Amino acid sequence: MKKKLVVIDLDHTLIGVDSFRFYINKKIKNGSFYALILKWLRRFRFIRLEDFKKYTIRLILEEDPELNNLTGNLTSFLNEPLLNKLKSEFVGDEFELLILSASPDNYVRILGERLQINAKGSHFENDTKTFMHIHGKGKIDYLLHHFPKDTYNYEYAISDSITDEKLLSLFKKSELIEPFKIKDAK
Structure with missing residues (x-):
C-alpha cells in the first residue's frame, strides 16, 4: 500500500x-x-x-x-494550531509528513527532528556538490525524485506562497493560506 x-x-x-x-x-x-x-x-x-x-x-x-x-528560537514562532491540526488529522503509519522549505537544510532538518517530522531545505547534493534550491520548480523536482508518485499518494499540501501553486496542484487536497506572521520576531 x-x-x-x-x-x-x-x-x-x-x-x-x-x-x-x-x-x-x-x-x-x-x-x-x-x-x-x-x-x-x-x-x-x-x-x-x-x-x-x-x-x-x-x-x-x-x-x-x-x-x-x-x-530552539524558531520553535517559539510555531503555528501551533496548524501543527496540532496536521498531527491529529494525518496520524498513523499510512501518513508521512514532510516539511519542504527553500530555507537552508542545515537548520530545517534540525527543526524537523525537534517536531518529529521529516524535513528538507535547500542544500548541496553530496555526490555532485550541486546546489539544490528547494523553491518553486526546485521543490517539485525534489519531491518527484525523492517521493515518487508510484510509491506515494500525494494526499495534502499547505503553503502560504504563490510560488508553490504548481506544487499544491499535485495533491489530492491542498491549501494556499494567508501568510502566518508573528510581528515581534526579531
Whole structure:
C-alpha cells in the first residue's frame, strides 16, 4: 500500500517568520562579517537569492555551532494550531509528513527532528556538490525524485506562497493560506 504524503511549507506557514532572514539578522547582530556582506550584496541585487543561500551555507552555516539554539528560537514562532491540526488529522503509519522549505537544510532538518517530522531545505547534493534550491520548480523536482508518485499518494499540501501553486496542484487536497506572521520576531 502506498504511503499518503503530506507536505508543509515552513516560513509563514508552519512558523510565523522568514527563518532565513531571521538567521541572517541574528548572525549580523552577533558580529558576522560574512552575513553582513552577503546581506548587502543581496539587498543591492549583486547576487540572486539562490546564491545568497548558497554562499551562506558554505561560508557560515556549515561551521555554525549555534544551529541548535536557532532552531530552539524558531520553535517559539510555531503555528501551533496548524501543527496540532496536521498531527491529529494525518496520524498513523499510512501518513508521512514532510516539511519542504527553500530555507537552508542545515537548520530545517534540525527543526524537523525537534517536531518529529521529516524535513528538507535547500542544500548541496553530496555526490555532485550541486546546489539544490528547494523553491518553486526546485521543490517539485525534489519531491518527484525523492517521493515518487508510484510509491506515494500525494494526499495534502499547505503553503502560504504563490510560488508553490504548481506544487499544491499535485495533491489530492491542498491549501494556499494567508501568510502566518508573528510581528515581534526579531
